[in-house]
Amino acid sequence: MAKHETPLLDQLESGPWPSFVSDLKQEAESRAKNEKGIEYQIPQDVCEDILGVLELSYKHGRTHWKHGGIVGVFGYGGGVIGRYCDQPKMFPGVAHFHTMRVNQPAGKFYTTDYLKKICDLWEFRGSGVTNMHGSTGDIILLGTTTPQLEEIFHELTHNMDQDLGGSGSNLRTPADCIGAARCEYACYDTQALCYDLTQEYQDELHRPAFPYKFKFKFDGCPNCCVASIARSDMSFIGTWRDNIRIDQETVKAYIGGEIAPNAGAHSGRDWGAFDIQKEVNDLCPTGCMYMDGDKLVIDDKECTRCMHCINVMPQALRIGEDRGLSILVGAKAPILDGAQMGSLLVPFIKVEEPYDEIKEVIEAIWDWWMEEGKNRERLGELIKRQGFQKLLEATNIKAIPQHVQEPRHNPYIFWKEDEVEGGWDRDINKFRKDHLR
Amino acid sequence: MDRDEAKKAIVETLEKKAKTKSKFYLKDFYKMVPDEKPRAVKNIVNEMVGEGTLEYWSSGSTTMIGLAGTGKQAAAEDED
Structure with a gap:
């Protein structure tokens, strides 16, 4: 049985969308079973208490989190955000529940091995709950205690070639x-x-x-x-x-229906035959495109680089070279x-x-x-x-x-x-x- | 004003204001070391945090800086 009754949160699971409540329950159950035999470094029932405090916030219509603090890792003034629960006796698992921001790899390229490693680290030293990704782009690790911060930082920097991201009045993670x-x-x-x-x-x-x-x-x-x-x-x-590069033969192939417009992105429905005038030329925001017979002409000096024509006909039109x-x-x-x-x-x-x-x-x-x-x-x-x-x-x-x-x-x-x-x-x-x- | 004098001036100002205010924006420090450019003051302040004289307090969106151990937050947070 769940540690806290959560009737209000349970309702959030009833819609057609994936629910973070289901995710939290799944993680709570996984931690309770502990099939991998992990020596959890923060309370094992942390996810139960997240659900509990959230339910209370729904009931009261106000938050029970306090944010901000002096927590951080040595030498850094960002990357860790202090978070505390204002009902620590009711929810001891989340009494201290700090967030860590990890500088995501450029372009968010991951290997599965890396993702497994970061999940294992966070199961071991944190709540197991992550946010992939925060608005700034970082990997957000939600919920750990102060003594774990340096340990996690050491593991990230020494064994995973990762660094913390930015927070506070800093340059934020690019x-x-x-x-x-x-x-x-x-x-x-x-x-x-x-x-x-x-x-x-x-x-x-x-x-x-x-x-x-x-x-x-x-x-x-x-x-x-x-x-x-x-x-x-x-x-x-x-x-x-310079100018958008045009391959006139391929333009004709789009017009003739040999190539799907938008790289086939809207193929879930029959939109009828491709109409270059309606779907490209008339939608150009500066009106700088027209057909001269069967030849597509672009007055490039008027182009504002909106990308619409290139997106519709990516095989025929390409970005310039300068x-x-x-x-x-x-x-x-x-x-x-x-x-x-x-x-x-x-x-x-x-x-x-x-x-x-x-x-x-x-x-x-x-x-x-x-x-x-x-x-x-x-x-x-x-x-x-x-x-x-x-x-x-x-x-x-x-x-x-x-x-x-x-x-x-x-x-x-x-x-x-x-x-x-x-x-x-x-x-x-x-x-x-x-x-x- | 050399580096040590600047640090001394910062600590003196913060101690003087300690009764009413324990946390300051980085910009407040510019006035304590008026001869230096903002970037130089930032470097001095960050160095003082490294030395343990000052400490950061962050809400997550903004960072404030104060003398280490001062202020209500340190005790209220129940963290050593």
């Missing part, structure tokens, strides 16, 4: 898409850049350096599978400067002022080792934010408070038309006196000769 490893759309090697910057900024990742959190995310192409444009303070999105990335800054989730998408800062930059040009932009932004940012102010909020122009000054980037989202919408770039011939002073009498009051 996250990237699978990139050039598997994807033909990748405009740069996301994993190489993600790895390089992770290594370069180890100090910022492990020790608090900033007014608040700071996130890097890397998308290999504008499909933005990692959603870096919405989820990171600094987003690196692959793009190209590739690099765009840098966008200031995205965040809503706490202050609502959610914000990233603003374009650098339209195109080549991605070449040792990435010095990219690092220059990063460090200039950090210096400005560390100096000017208020406590708990995200970069996007600072940009909004002081203006995009200040960011341009801090990064020494000249204002260009791409910085303006649309005419008259965000005219935050102003002329300065020294940029205007003659400055602000003028001879009013001379002016009045031509312009009557």
Whole structure:
């Protein structure tokens, strides 16, 4: 019989979807049976108590967790988040229930051997409950006690070649898409850049350096599978400067129905014959595509790299060959002022080792934010408070038309006196000769 | 101000404020060492944590820093 009655949680299992309640019950049962004979280092009934405290929270309509604390591993100021239950006598198994964030492998490539190892470690020294993955991208290990932290850290770093991720006012664990490893759309090697910057900024990742959190995310192409444009303070999105490569013969094969559009992704239903005009040309956001007889024409200078045509006809259309990335800054989730998408800062930059040009932009932004940012102010909020122009000054980037989202919408770039011939002073009498009051 | 003087200034300021406040944002430390750039102050503060003079307190989203062992949280957390 279960340790705690959980009628409210049981209801969550009744829907058609997989339920975390069922998962917790399964883990609770597995720990109770302990068929592998594991010497559990934290209470064996920890999962029973998670269910119990959660049931109580549902009953009361408020949380029974307290979060935050001084727990951590030596030398690190992030990666461990203290968590305590405010009913330790009722639920002793989760009285101390700290979270550990583990820096996930780039692109989230795993071997089954690695996954087994991390699960075994977490069964042994933690609750066995994980979150694959947290919003930032880390592997989240949920629930352990303070004495286990150093042991887990040692095991991760010495035997599994793994490191803790970022938390608090640190650089958060950088996250990237699978990139050039598997994807033909990748405009740069996301994993190489993600790895390089992770290594370069180890100090910022492990020790608090900033007014608040700071996130890097890397998308290999504008499909933005990692959603870096919405989820990171600094987003690196692959793009190209030249033309989309068109294979006219294959375009004809799509039109003739020889190749399934969208790589067959929507084949679960009969959508009728493929209509290039309706499904591609008319959906182009800038209207830069048309058919000239049976030839597809793209006016590339108008293309905004939305990727739609390439996604629909991946065998016929390919990304250009002069590739690099765009840098966008200031995205965040809503706490202050609502959610914000990233603003374009650098339209195109080549991605070449040792990435010095990219690092220059990063460090200039950090210096400005560390100096000017208020406590708990995200970069996007600072940009909004002081203006995009200040960011341009801090990064020494000249204002260009791409910085303006649309005419008259965000005219935050102003002329300065020294940029205007003659400055602000003028001879009013001379002016009045031509312009009557 | 050299490194040791900066550390001394930080400890003095924190001790002075200990009765009313035990945890500080990193930015608060910039004012305690006005001659140094934020990045240099960050390095000094992190070094002091390594030496055991200061300690981090993290809510998970934000990190605060205080003198080791001070504040209500250390006792309330029931953790050594």
